[in-house]
Amino acid sequence: MQSIRTALWTVLAVSFLAGACKNDEQNVAPTDDNEALTTAILSLTNTANAQDVVTATIENLNTTADFTKATLNLKANATYSGAVQLYDKTQTPTLDATTEIREKANEHLFVYTPSAANLLTVTITDKDSNPTPGPYPIGLAFTLKAGVAAMGKLKVQLRHQPNAKNGTSAPGSDDLNVDFPVTII
Template identity: 65%
Template sequence: MIHVLKKSFLLLIPVGLLLGSCNKDEQTVAPTDDNEAITTATLTLTNKALPGDIVTATVENLNTTADFSKATLTLTANATYSGVVSLLDKTKTPTLDATEEIREKLNEHLFVYTPSTGLNLTVTNTDKDTNPSPGPYSVGLTFEVVTKAASTGTLNVVLRHQPNVKNGTAAPGSSDLDTKFPVVIK
């Protein structure tokens, strides 16, 4: 009887060690806050004076050879547009709406819209996050574009990923997206 108990006890030791080590590993796993995977960026601009005048531009395949065939924004001179950006990750099945992930983490993201030299337009972000004072800070999922005289150039769109460091500037963090949309103002 003692022999059987001894064998049972010896079998329990490795099982206990195994269970204990599994539990310990689970506790040491640190969460990560990785950059968003983005394959497609679309800008949709609506002329505020002519709501039927909607301009859409899309850059595809951002993770490989970018396709700019549908990326040109053709805008009217001296006009004001309301804009939205949408982002997709087509490497996932089904396609992942990265815009929703950014919306869920507004406090960690900032879109920076920069027109090239000579392009007669300005962009202002119109949405804010919920960061405490000195925030809230702008996000840029929605924005306003004001065009001036006819010109051509590019609009650089950068999405900054700024977990725990967002301060209202583009400097901290890393880039989830950095692409340029050709722009023609007529």
């Protein structure tokens, strides 16, 4: 009877410790503060016509966002080279957060998610300097292939992933999470 009780206590203690370790591994605490952002700008240049430039801007991200200049008006089946710029206009002078993200590329990942899924395809073209199994994508530079005529949205997330970046969007927290309206004609 005593050996059964000892065995049960041992199993209980091991289960408790294993559960505690598992929780610690999943909860990655950031080492830096998230980026303070007020403005997000997407700039797209048609690869077949450099004169065809599309710029979309969302202002006041930290208050009531202003979407008056946020729509991406794209040509059907066109391919664009893209770049994202982020600013904190609460600073004097205005802080170019894009520079800081580039400097801390090993801690940041942009995630581009269209809705509907066949609206467009985004391919990130820049990489960080994380060691193997990296390097991992950053997302400050990308290509965007528009689908057929349609309307939808492009969600742009900037994931802050200090000491946790692994090429996926799972670890970390959002520095940015906005939807740009998309019209393809």
